[in-house]
Amino acid sequence: MQVVIGEDEALLRRGLTLILQDAGFLVAGTAADAAGLVRLAAVHEPDMVITDVRMPPTHTDEGMAAALQLARIYPSMSVVVLSQHVQRRYAVELLGEKRRGIGYLLKQRIADVDTFCADLRRVHAGGAVIDPEVVEIMVARADRDGTAIGRLTPRQREVLKLVAEGRSNLAIGTELHITEKAVVQHTSRIYDALGIAVDDDAHRRVLAVLKYLAQ
Amino acid sequence: MADEVRAAPVRTARPALARSLRRSLIWLCGGLVGGTGVLLAILLVHPDSPPWAYWGYTAVCWLYFVAGCVAWWRRPSNGMGALIVWGGVSVSLLLVGSTAAPLLAALGTAAGTLPLAVVVHLLLAFPSGRLRRALPWAVVAAGYVVTLVLQFPLYAFDARMSALPLFVADRPDLLRTGIEIQRYAGALVMAVTAVVLVVRLRRAKPWQRRILVPLFGYGVLAVLFIPLSPNLFSRWFDWSPFAIGVSQLVAISGVPVAFALAVLLGGFARTGEVEELSSWLSAPTAERSGLSAALAAVLGDPLLEIAFRVPGRLDWVDSAGRPVGLPAPGDTRAAVPVELSGEVIAAIVYDSELIADPELVRAAGRVVALGVERERLTAALRASEQSLRRSRERLVETADRERRRIAQDLHDGLQVTLVLLAIQAQQLAHQPGATSAHRTGATDLRRGIDAAAAELRSLVHAVMPSSLLERGLGLAAEDLVDRLPVPAELVLGDVEPLPTPVASTAYFVVAEALTNVVKHAAASKVVVRLELVGGNLLVDVRDDGRGGASRDHGTGLRGLADRVDVLGGSLTLDSPAGGGTRLSVQLPVSQQGPDATAELARAQPDDRPRPPVLRPTELTVPDPLPVTATQD
Numbered sequence: 001m002q003v004v005i006g007e008d009e010a011l012l013r014r015g016l017t018l019i020l021q022d023a024g025f026l027v028a029g030t031a032a033d034a035a036g037l038v039r040l041a042a043v044h045e046p047d048m049v050i051t052d053v054r055m056p057p058t059h060t061d062e063g064m065a066a067a068l069q070l071a072r073i074y075p076s077m078s079v080v081v082l083s084q085h086v087q088r089r090y091a092v093e094l095l096g097e098k099r100r101g102i103g104y105l106l107k108q109r110i111a112d113v114d115t116f117c118a119d120l121r122r123v124h125a126g127g128a129v130i131d132p133e134v135v136e137i138m139v140a141r142a143d144r145d146g147t148a149i150g151r152l153t154p155r156q157r158e159v160l161k162l163v164a165e166g167r168s169n170l171a172i173g174t175e176l177h178i179t180e181k182a183v184v185q186h187t188s189r190i191y192d193a194l195g196i197a198v199d200d201d202a203h204r205r206v207l208a209v210l211k212y213l214a215q
Numbered sequence: 216m217a218d219e220v221r222a223a224p225v226r227t228a229r230p231a232l233a234r235s236l237r238r239s240l241i242w243l244c245g246g247l248v249g250g251t252g253v254l255l256a257i258l259l260v261h262p263d264s265p266p267w268a269y270w271g272y273t274a275v276c277w278l279y280f281v282a283g284c285v286a287w288w289r290r291p292s293n294g295m296g297a298l299i300v301w302g303g304v305s306v307s308l309l310l311v312g313s314t315a316a317p318l319l320a321a322l323g324t325a326a327g328t329l330p331l332a333v334v335v336h337l338l339l340a341f342p343s344g345r346l347r348r349a350l351p352w353a354v355v356a357a358g359y360v361v362t363l364v365l366q367f368p369l370y371a372f373d374a375r376m377s378a379l380p381l382f383v384a385d386r387p388d389l390l391r392t393g394i395e396i397q398r399y400a401g402a403l404v405m406a407v408t409a410v411v412l413v414v415r416l417r418r419a420k421p422w423q424r425r426i427l428v429p430l431f432g433y434g435v436l437a438v439l440f441i442p443l444s445p446n447l448f449s450r451w452f453d454w455s456p457f458a459i460g461v462s463q464l465v466a467i468s469g470v471p472v473a474f475a476l477a478v479l480l481g482g483f484a485r486t487g488e489v490e491e492l493s494s495w496l497s498a499p500t501a502e503r504s505g506l507s508a509a510l511a512a513v514l515g516d517p518l519l520e521i522a523f524r525v526p527g528r529l530d531w532v533d534s535a536g537r538p539v540g541l542p543a544p545g546d547t548r549a550a551v552p553v554e555l556s557g558e559v560i561a562a563i564v565y566d567s568e569l570i571a572d573p574e575l576v577r578a579a580g581r582v583v584a585l586g587v588e589r590e591r592l593t594a595a596l597r598a599s600e601q602s603l604r605r606s607r608e609r610l611v612e613t614a615d616r617e618r619r620r621i622a623q624d625l626h627d628g629l630q631v632t633l634v635l636l637a638i639q640a641q642q643l644a645h646q647p648g649a650t651s652a653h654r655t656g657a658t659d660l661r662r663g664i665d666a667a668a669a670e671l672r673s674l675v676h677a678v679m680p681s682s683l684l685e686r687g688l689g690l691a692a693e694d695l696v697d698r699l700p701v702p703a704e705l706v707l708g709d710v711e712p713l714p715t716p717v718a719s720t721a722y723f724v725v726a727e728a729l730t731n732v733v734k735h736a737a738a739s740k741v742v743v744r745l746e747l748v749g750g751n752l753l754v755d756v757r758d759d760g761r762g763g764a765s766r767d768h769g770t771g772l773r774g775l776a777d778r779v780d781v782l783g784g785s786l787t788l789d790s791p792a793g794g795g796t797r798l799s800v801q802l803p804v805s806q807q808g809p810d811a812t813a814e815l816a817r818a819q820p821d822d823r824p825r826p827p828v829l830r831p832t833e834l835t836v837p838d839p840l841p842v843t844a845t846q847d
Contacts, residue, residue, distance in 0.1 A: 009631045015638055054685060059623065061685040084626055085672060085681045087694040107630070108668045111637030111661055113645075137697050144702050 006037030006051035034062035129166030279303025282475035294344020332358035368393020536597025622679035708746035728756035736760025
């Protein structure tokens with residue numbers, strides 16, 4: 001898998017490159033600002049771009065804007081956005097632009113190399129991976145506000161949380177010590193509760209997550 | 216228009232002097248028009264010229280009187296109005312000369328060419344109506360000598376004038392010589408006049424030339440046309456006496472209209488009601504802060520400003536206490552000092568092209584000196600208030616800048632280091648030959664580092680949230696509300712972009728209010744509202760908790776109240792016991808803070824041309840005066 005990295009901190013850029021190479025990814029190029037990232041993505045058309053939200057010269061949300069732009073231009077390119085601080089709006093914007101091959105993670109997640117690389121692979125496979133912290137905020141918010149999601153059973157909510165993190169049914173089953181079949185039952189009840197129509201499963205999963213985030 | 220608005224206070228206190236002047240002008244105009252009317256009636260009883268000639272000349276007189284009085288009325292301190300009326304009188308003497316009474320007829324004959332001298336006078340006295348330099352003065356005097364004194368042979372030695380009391384003898388030779396002398400002297404006067412006018416035109420500004428060229432051109436042609444036309448047109452073009460008479464009338468009737476229009480519309484002359492100032496000042500209802508507006512209206516310079524000298528400061532300030540500069544030498548704007556008891560207390564900054572005579576400004580300054588002193592004390596107060604405010608603003612800005620710097624440094628430095636350390640710790644666990652104890656230890660180490668990083672993240676977030684830096688207030692407030700353990704709603708209006716100090720102050724207000732809700736209110740619902748209402752950012756946080764909050768509890772709210780105050784906003788806390796709490800903050804957005812972002816420029820368009828701010832400590836007085844066509 002070919003990857004292009006956008007990160008303004010030289011040390012972190014280098015660290016990320018090494019990790020990805022060790023994990024068998026092909027790092028096609030690295031950029032220190034958003035404009036450079038867009039250029040490199042156009043040149044290499046990689047399978048995936050990984051970018052920081054904040055980039056020079058303004059150190060605002062240039063990386064995020066570049067990610068959204070790339071997601072729009074190259075539908076088959078996976079986009080992973082890393083951030084010092086995660087929040088709902090960015091996740092909603094990314095999922096609004098593109099339902100498949102999207103990731104939004106805290107930068108600190110890089111350190112757990114195995115999980116991080118597994119997340120990247122899930123994104124590459126067409127999944128949507130949202131940082132657990134965003135998911136946690138959403139769950140707390142749903143509890144607090146008593147919305148449709150707040151009315152899900154605790155087990156269903158656990159399943160939905162893992163769905164939002166981009167886990168497969170098998171992985172969710174393993175995590176919750178239940179069978180894959182039980183997971184499927186939970187997810188279909190979740191879809192019913194959220195009023196999500198019958199569709200292919202991957203699409204429904206993302207819809208559920210979006211509903212979850214955008215409430 | 217700015218000058219109309221600013222002139223308003225003067226109109227409210229129309230002084231007795233101006234009323235008296237205007238009454239006099241009405242009487243003068245009425246008297247002259249009536250007098251010539253009576254003259255016309257007398258002449259029409261036994262006309263020895265065709266009646267149209269009497270009518271024509273009377274109409275021309277009236278034109279002069281009305282135009283002159285209008286100019287006089289509108290520009291009382293300008294001499295042109297009076298001169299135009301004088302022109303009318305000179306034309307009316309021609310009518311007087313047509314009467315049968317010998318004495319009056321003699322007077323009219325003696326003054327037969329006087330209107331030409333008046334036109335020369337008008338030309339050289341424009342635009343102020345005064346002759347301040349020797350050469351124009353001499354030319355005008357010569358003009359009157361040519362038309363009055365050198366006229367003598369025309370009635371003293373001409374046999375046709377034998378019926379008049381001024382007739383001396385029938386001496387055709389002396390008559391011929393006299394006519395020649397008058398002709399050459401008149402030509403000389405006109406030549407010098409033309410030279411003076413051309414020199415003035417050369418020195419005039421382009422916009423002045425647009426008025427001066429047609430005016431001077433017309434004046435000179437009129438003076439040449441009237442004496443030369445009988446010969447020229449009857450001999451070469453075979454015009455009838457009637458046509459020549461009418462063309463002369465038309466030529467001479469254009470003069471008052473042209474000069475009156477140039478005076479009123481030309482922008483050369485001030486409205487000139489200096490005397491009005493003193494009565495305006497003594498009027499009890501007068502608005503003192505409008506002093507410069509009053510001076511601007513009176514002196515005819517809409518951009519006129521007063522700069523005040525404030526004790527203990529080296530620079531000058533305006534009436535709001537803001538520092539201003541005085542024009543440098545060579546600038547089109549100039550300044551004259553206003554003194555009181557030998558001390559310079561202020562300077563009047565004016566346009567030296569509109570007001571050529573600094574003496575006039577200085578005189579106005581003397582009249583208003585006491586009023587200026589009063590306004591200066593207010594300005595001094597405002598200036599110290601301003602500098603206090605500026606220093607508080609700087610404190611807030613510095614604190615904000617520091618917060619941003621710290622957040623950025625931690626983001627770029629320590630947080631990156633922690634990620635890298637955690638990666639290294641994790642890699643230890645993957646080392647070939649690592650025991651399971653090693654792996655567990657390394658993973659625990661990595662988790663410990665992650666936990667430290669999370670703590671650092673929340674610390675950085677509290678100092679200056681990245682969402683505020685990345686997307687501004689809306690996103691940052693949304694994140695606060697998302698993470699709140701209490702059911703919360705955010706009502707977000709279209710508030711962005713905001714100046715940086717306003718955005719961060721509003722954010723900290725929301726953060727502090729929500730912290731208090733969570734800690735103390737025991738609320739079941741909180742609503743955060745961010746809206747722009749009439750140029751103010753409205754921050755409103757309302758809960759349904761137990762109330763009883765006070766701004767004196769804890770330093771958080773007090774510190775915020777200070778910040779809000781510095782930005783010129785207001786903070787209200789309404790928290791009756793048992794009735795919920797409402798914290799409401801208004802922050803002016805249009806206020807241009809020094810750290811304001813570029814977007815703010817759209818908030819306060821001020822396209823009124825301002826004098827260039829220059830040279831703060833030096834008072835410059837234009838001396839000698841710049842020589843332009845606006846002077847004599």
